[in-house]
Amino acid sequence: MKGLKKILTLVFFIVSIIGYSQNTQEIIYDLKKDLQSNPDEKKRAIIYSDLTWYYSNISIDSALVYGQKAINQSLKLGDSTIIAQAYGDVSTVYLKKGDYNQSLKYLKNVLAIRKAKNDVLGLAKVYSGIGLLYYNQNESDLSMKNYLIGLEYANRANDEKVIHNIKNAMSGLLVDLKDYKKALVYSQSAINYYEKINATATLCPMYINKGNIYLGLKDTLNALKMFEKGKQICNETGNKLFLAKALNNIGVIRVAQKKFEESKKVFDESKKSTENLNSDFMDFKMKLNDVEVLNRAEKFKESKVLLLQLKKYFEKQNGLDNLLLTYQYFIPVCSYLSEKDSVAFYQEKYLKLNQKINDSEVLKKTIELETKYQTAKKEKQLLEKDIQVKNKNNLIFSLVGISIFLFLLGLLIYRQQKLKNKQQEQEFQLKSAIAQIETQNQLQEQRLSISRDLHDNIGAQLTFVISSVDNLKHGNQITDNKIVNQLTKISDFTKSTIIDLRDTIWAMNSNEFSFEDLRSRIFNFIEKAKSAKEDVDFKFNVDESLQDLKFSSLIGINLYRTIQEAINNAVKYSDANEIIVDVKNGSNKIQIEIQDNGKGFDIENTEFGNGLYNMKKRVEEIDGTFEINSLIDRGTKIRFDIPKI
Structure with a gap:
C-alpha cells in the first residue's frame, strides 16, 4: 500500500x-x-x-x-x-x-x-x-x-x-x-x-x-x-x-x-x-x-513462484516499499510450506529493509529541512514587513503634505465645477423633459391616427359588408337554406370582427388603464356569452384588491384576448354547464384561472390548435406563465400568472 x-x-x-x-x-x-x-x-x-x-x-x-x-x-x-x-x-x-x-x-x-x-x-x-x-x-x-x-x-x-x-x-x-x-x-x-x-x-x-x-x-x-x-x-x-x-x-x-x-x-x-x-x-x-x-x-507453491518474480523485479528497480511487502508475503508462504530457513531469511530481510526505510536520522534530517525552510520563510516575511512599514511611514508623511496642498486646490476647483455641473444638470433635465413630452405626443398622435383609420375606414367597411349581406339575404327572397345560413354566418362573423376591432381601438387609445376597466370589458363579454349559451352557468370572480391596479395597454389587450379565447374554447368544445373565471391577487403576481366541468381531453395525445398556441404566446409576451390541465370527463382548467408591474 x-x-x-x-x-x-x-x-x-x-x-x-x-x-x-x-x-x-x-x-x-x-x-x-x-x-x-x-x-x-x-x-x-x-x-x-x-x-x-x-x-x-x-x-x-x-x-x-x-x-x-x-x-x-x-x-x-x-x-x-x-x-x-x-x-x-x-x-x-x-x-x-x-x-x-x-x-x-x-x-x-x-x-x-x-x-x-x-x-x-x-x-x-x-x-x-x-x-x-x-x-x-x-x-x-x-x-x-x-x-x-x-x-x-x-x-x-x-x-x-x-x-x-x-x-x-x-x-x-x-x-x-x-x-x-x-x-x-x-x-x-x-x-x-x-x-x-x-x-x-x-x-x-x-x-x-x-x-x-x-x-x-x-x-x-x-x-x-x-x-x-x-x-x-x-x-x-x-x-x-x-x-x-x-x-x-x-x-x-x-x-x-x-x-x-x-x-x-x-x-x-x-x-x-x-x-x-x-x-x-x-x-x-x-x-x-x-x-x-x-x-x-492456500495455493502457496504458486504464490511462492510469483513472489520470486516480484522479488527479482523490485530489487532491480529499487522499489523498496513494494520489496518490503514482498518480503512480508514470503514469511507466511514459506511457513505454510515448512521452509523454516526461508522464514528466518525473509524475516531478517524484512526487518533490515524496514529499518532502512524508517531510518530515524534520515527522517529527522528531512523534518529539519522543512522546518528551516518555513522558519527562513517567516523571517523573510517579517523582514519584508518591517521594510514595508518604514516605506509606508515615509510615504504617509510625503502624502500628507501633498494632500493638504491638493485639498486646498481641489476645494477651489470643486466649487467651480459644482456650479458648472449643477447648471449642466438643469439644462439636461430640461432637454430630457422636452424630448420625452415630444415623444409621448408623437406616439399619442400616431395611436389616435391609427385608431381613427381603423374606426373610420375598416369599421365603416365592415358595417357596409353587414348591410350588404342583410340586403342580399332579405331583398332577394333567397329560398336556399344553405345560402341563407352562409350569409348569416358571414354577417355574424363580421359583427364579431367589429367588436374585436372596437376592443383593439379601446386598448390603443389608452396609455394605461386600471384593472377595473379590464374587468368591465370581460364582464360585458361574459354577459354576451350568457345570452348565447343560456344552459351554461357563468361565474366571474375578481379579487377586490385588484381594482386600482394599473398596467399598459399591451398587457391589457393580451389579458383580455387570452381570457376571451379561453371562454370561447370552453363554450364551443367542452359541453360544460358551468364555466368559472377566477382572478386572484398573489404576492407578486396576478393569478387567472378559467375552469369548466365539461368533457375534458387527453393532453398527451391531443395536438393543440392555433387557439391554445396563441393564448400561450400572448401570456409569454407579457412575461407570464401559462399552463393547461385537463382530464377526460372531469373538465379543463387553464391558468396563467402575470407579474405585477
Whole structure:
C-alpha cells in the first residue's frame, strides 16, 4: 500500500502540472487527425510530444514510440523549449513504467535547458519532479531538498498552480514522517484550489492521494470516500492508470475488512483497466494482489513462484516499499510450506529493509529541512514587513503634505465645477423633459391616427359588408337554406370582427388603464356569452384588491384576448354547464384561472390548435406563465400568472 501511495503521488504531480478534462481517447484522436493535416515541423514536434503524454495513461509502448519521435523532431528543429517539453514527457512515461533511473536521466536534461534559459517556472517544475523521484526511492532528505528548491522557484514565479502541486506532493513525504495532520492541510489546500478552477481531471489523482492520508490517520471510512471519488473522476476522464490505482486501494481495504469476495472482484477490475497500459510497474504491482488471492486459496507453491518474480523485479528497480511487502508475503508462504530457513531469511530481510526505510536520522534530517525552510520563510516575511512599514511611514508623511496642498486646490476647483455641473444638470433635465413630452405626443398622435383609420375606414367597411349581406339575404327572397345560413354566418362573423376591432381601438387609445376597466370589458363579454349559451352557468370572480391596479395597454389587450379565447374554447368544445373565471391577487403576481366541468381531453395525445398556441404566446409576451390541465370527463382548467408591474 505504501509503495502504491508513492507512485500515486509521483505521477499525480506531473498530471497536475498539465491537467485535462476531455476524455484521453478523444484527445488522442484529435491529435492524430492534426498529424494527418500535414502540419509544419514545429507543430509536428509538439503533437508528437502531446501524444507521448496522453498515451502514457493508456499505453506505455505507444507513448515511448511517440516520445522518441518527439525527441528526434525537436532536436532536428533545435528549439530548446520544444526539446525540453519532449524530454519532460518521455521522463513521465518512464516514471509510469517504473523505470526511475531513465526518468531521472531525462529530467536532468530538462533541468540543464531550464537553467540555461533561466526559466524560473520551468525550474520549479523540474526540481519538484526530481524531488518526487527521490521520494519514490526512499531518499527522503534529497526528496525534501528538491521539493523546497522547487517551492522557492514557484514562489518567485508566483504561480499558484505549481505551488499547490508541490505542497500536495510534499504531503506524501509528510505521511512517511507520520505528520498526517500537516499532510492533510497541504492536500486539502491543493484540492480547494483545483476545485475552484474546476480542473476536474487533476482532482482524480489528488483524491486518491488524500485517501492515502486518511489511511495513515486510520480513518478507513473517509479513505474509501476519497478513493471512490477518485475512481469516478478517473472513469469519466479515461485515466486508466489512476483508475487502476484507485481500485487497487479499495481492494486492499476490502481485504483488511475480510471482505475477500468483494476484494477479488475489485482487484480483477483493477487488472482489467491496465490491460493495454503496458506498464511493467503496474503489471508487477497487480501481481501483489494475485499473491493475496493465491494465499487465501492456500495455493502457496504458486504464490511462492510469483513472489520470486516480484522479488527479482523490485530489487532491480529499487522499489523498496513494494520489496518490503514482498518480503512480508514470503514469511507466511514459506511457513505454510515448512521452509523454516526461508522464514528466518525473509524475516531478517524484512526487518533490515524496514529499518532502512524508517531510518530515524534520515527522517529527522528531512523534518529539519522543512522546518528551516518555513522558519527562513517567516523571517523573510517579517523582514519584508518591517521594510514595508518604514516605506509606508515615509510615504504617509510625503502624502500628507501633498494632500493638504491638493485639498486646498481641489476645494477651489470643486466649487467651480459644482456650479458648472449643477447648471449642466438643469439644462439636461430640461432637454430630457422636452424630448420625452415630444415623444409621448408623437406616439399619442400616431395611436389616435391609427385608431381613427381603423374606426373610420375598416369599421365603416365592415358595417357596409353587414348591410350588404342583410340586403342580399332579405331583398332577394333567397329560398336556399344553405345560402341563407352562409350569409348569416358571414354577417355574424363580421359583427364579431367589429367588436374585436372596437376592443383593439379601446386598448390603443389608452396609455394605461386600471384593472377595473379590464374587468368591465370581460364582464360585458361574459354577459354576451350568457345570452348565447343560456344552459351554461357563468361565474366571474375578481379579487377586490385588484381594482386600482394599473398596467399598459399591451398587457391589457393580451389579458383580455387570452381570457376571451379561453371562454370561447370552453363554450364551443367542452359541453360544460358551468364555466368559472377566477382572478386572484398573489404576492407578486396576478393569478387567472378559467375552469369548466365539461368533457375534458387527453393532453398527451391531443395536438393543440392555433387557439391554445396563441393564448400561450400572448401570456409569454407579457412575461407570464401559462399552463393547461385537463382530464377526460372531469373538465379543463387553464391558468396563467402575470407579474405585477
